Amino acid sequence: MPEQTHPGADPSGLLPALHRLQEEHGYIPDHAIAQLAKIHNLSQADIIGVIGFYHDFRRTPPGRSQLLICRAESCQAMGADALAGHASQRLGIAFGETTRDGAYTLEAAYCLGNCACSPAMMVNGKLLGRVSAERLDTLLDEIDQS
Amino acid sequence: MTARLYIPGDAAAVSVGADLTAEAVAAEARRLGQEVAIVRNGSRGLFWLEPMIEVAANGTRIAYGPVAPEDVPDLFAAGWLTGGTHPLCLGPTDSIPQLARQTRLVFARLGLDDPVSLEAYRSNGGLTGLHKALAMAPEAIIDTIDSAGLRGRGGAGFPTGIKWRTVLNAGSDRKYVVCNADEGDSGTFSDRMLMEGDPYSLIEGMLICGLAVGADTGYIYLRSEYPDAWKILQAAIAGATREGLLGDNVLGSGRRFDLHLFKGAGAYVCGEETALLESIEGKRGLVRAKPPLPALQGLFGQPTVVNNVITLASVPWILAHGGAAYAAYGCGRSRGTLPFQLAGNLKRPGLVEAPFGVSLRELLHDYGGGSASGRPIRAVQVGGPLGAYLPESRFDLPLDYEAFAAVGATVGHGGIVAFDDTVDMAGMARYAMAFCAQESCGKCTPCRIGSVRGVELLDAMLARRPQRSNDDTLLRDLCQTMLEGSLCAMGGMTPYPVLSALDNYPEDFGLAPRPVEKTA
Incomplete structure (x- = not known):
């Protein structure tokens, strides 16, 4: 493995490191950026550029629960727009936002690979299919009460 | 006798309650003092019937579905462990018409057994292709792929044999096999199903590819949206390593093959092969200009095969049954x-x-x-x-x-x-442009800027739609520029949904009446 010339050459490269950090903290903390730059022999601007490019990585803490609603074609054909509107209205936030109390972050996904059970969404990493507004409400009630 | 039940562990089946149903089955069996063995298999792909449970009774598998937790006591009462009738009974799985009519070659093993059991994989015909390939010269393996007429299943349809031969003939002592498992296309889930339901067929396909082109290292670039596939592939790679399928001495052949699992990070454009390679190298997923082809200068500048999951998973079947058998379809x-x-x-x-x-x-x-x-x-x-x-x-x-x-x-x-017929096709055209604007890597202008202008144009057309005074000249012109001037399929094919919506559903765009009728 030509690691010395290609810093990303093995699975301990930059993307895996970013994934690990985000798993640990929920986001990529600023103090980690200088450290990553040093380890990977890159500039801090390089690291920030990579973080910024990928939708998964975030530099601010997300809400305690993360809702990812699929907005792609198959889910649209099965009412995802109405579901998205319902979620947005109930939580009082737009897509890409976190509720003021830090309870929820609402985000769009463009396909979760669950197109045969549309509309689909992911709640804290758990995939759900055939999601109705009622099912979403029940789920949010459960999270609210927990 | 212990009854054997198959309840899919596939992410889609679980997303509609398969785990809850499995718990209910176990609880009810305990309550009744019935001994049951529950196998979490892959999905057969009949998703309207999920969670679909199969009961092995008298040598036949009888299917029931969709089974909700509240149906479970009733199913036990109806004697389903011995194939008893019930309104949810679908009969023998193999006779369900939508399954029986299919030609399952690559997906033949899907749903048969525990996907991470290498023993089950072997007993269902797995590794036959690899054993054959180990006894063949690289050229002969590639000839078999050629004779099958296999083309890239990721979407481009490029002949797989030609790609492999290019890598085989590339002069380098370090080559890579990269599996593109960044199944980002909306409306697709076959890669996910296969990785979750038959991961060893992908591993076997990559091993055969490695033998054919002379590569000893493989990467599976898996999208982060597939956490279940990640876990199953991890377990399968560990199992394959333990059993000597991967590692220093592949099945005692003296050949080496290491396989790494690499997680994407939510960028659609990383499904484009050169952006994917950049991503593995730890960079922003910017598309590379071609040439050089990845087959000659791919991952870390070395000759690299980049193939989709289904392409690679088709390879074991082709090796096992011969190219002509595959090409017969x-x-x-x-x-x-x-x-x-x-x-x-x-x-x-x-x-x-x-x-x-x-x-x-x-x-x-x-x-x-x-x-x-x-x-x-x-x-x-x-x-x-x-x-x-x-x-x-x-x-x-x-x-x-x-x-x-x-x-x-x-x-x-x-x-x-x-x-x-409730779909608004002008809205879908706008969505296509918006998706491109969202996911463009930004390297080339037609895609980066064109998609934004496309959204603006369509917003203006949607606003003026009631007056039926829209002109599509500029939008078509923009599409032509994107088609011809983009670096990759992201910008180069975004016009497909837009133009086809315009051509086939002009009434949705509020176009002004034309003096001359358009020919299709």
């Missing part, structure tokens, strides 16, 4: 089968593996059962978010790479998304 220059994925507004969505040449009408109606809403199907998008929208007049077109290309459409990765 299909039509024209599209040989073999494609696992089509039926999605969107359909009564029976799911996975249908069928030979090329099957028509959309057969897939949508005979397999898919028509729309879920009961309304007429007005538009069908084939081949993901960069695929064309086709109206009913095109439903008899055979699904074949060339036949689709001839009408400005694409088969792509085989995703088929149906919309009923």
Whole structure:
């Protein structure tokens, strides 16, 4: 493995490191950026550029629960727009936002690979299919009460 | 006697309650003092029936579905462990019409057993292809792939044998096999199903590819949206390493093959092969200009095969049964089968593996059962978010790479998304541009800027739609620029859904009446 010339050459490269950090903290903390730059022999601007490019990585803490609603074609054909509107209205936030109390972050996904059970969404990493507004409400009630 | 039950652990089945149903089955069996063995298998792909439980009774597997937790006590009472009748009983799994009619070659093992059991994989025909390949010269392996007529299943349809031969003949002592498992196309899920339900077939395909091209290192670039596939692949790679399938001495052959699992980070464009390579190298997923081809200068500048999951997973079958057996299926220059994925507004969505040449009408109606809403199907998008929208007049077109290309459409990765007559096609065209603007890597201007201008143009057209005074000249012009000037398929194919919507559903765009009628 030509690691010395290609810093990303093995699975301990930059993307895996970013994934690990985000798993640990929920986001990529600023103090980690200088450290990553040093380890990977890159500039801090390089690291920030990579973080910024990928939708998964975030530099601010997300809400305690993360809702990812699929907005792609198959889910649209099965009412995802109405579901998205319902979620947005109930939580009082737009897509890409976190509720003021830090309870929820609402985000769009463009396909979760669950197109045969549309509309689909992911709640804290758990995939759900055939999601109705009622099912979403029940789920949010459960999270609210927990 | 312990009864054997199969309850899918597939992410889609779990997303509609398979775990809860499995718990209910275990609890009820305990309550009744019945001994049951529950196997979490892959999904058969009949998703309207999920969670679908199979009971092995008298040597036959009887299916029940969809089974909700509250149905479970009733099923026990009906004697389902010995194949008892019940309204949810679907009969023998193999006789379910939508499954029985399929040609399952690559997906033959899907749903048969525990996907991470290498023993089950072997007993269901796995590793036959690898054993053959280990006794063959690289050229002979590639000749077999050539004779099968296998083409890239990621969407481009490039002949796999030609790609492999290029890598074989490239002069380098370090080569890579990269599996593109960044299945980002909306409406597609065959890669996910296969990785979750039959991971060893992908590993075996990559091993055979490594033998053919002289590569000893492989990467699977898996999208982060597939956490279940990640866990199963991790377990399968660990199992394969333990059993000497991967590592220093592949099945005692003295050959070496290491396989790494690499997680993407939510960028659609990383499904483009050169952006994917950049991503593994730890960089922003910017598309590279070609040439050089990845086959000559790919990962870390070395000769690299980049193939889609289904392409690689087709390889073991081809080696085991011969190229001619695979090429016997299909039509024209599209040989073999494609696992089509039926999605969107359909009564029976799911996975249908069928030979090329099957028509959309057969897939949508005979397999898919028509729309879920009961309304007429007005538009069908084939081949993901960069695929064309086709109206009913095109439903008899055979699904074949060339036949689709001839009408400005694409088969792509085989995703088929149906919309009923409530769909707003101008809205879908706007969505296509917005998706491109969102996911463009930004390297080339037609894609980066063109998609933004496309959204603006369509917003203006949507606003003026009631006056029916729109002119599509500028939008068509923009599409032409994107088609011809983009670096990759992201910008180069975003016009497919836009132009096909314009051509086939002009009434949705509020266009001013034209003096001369347009020819299709």
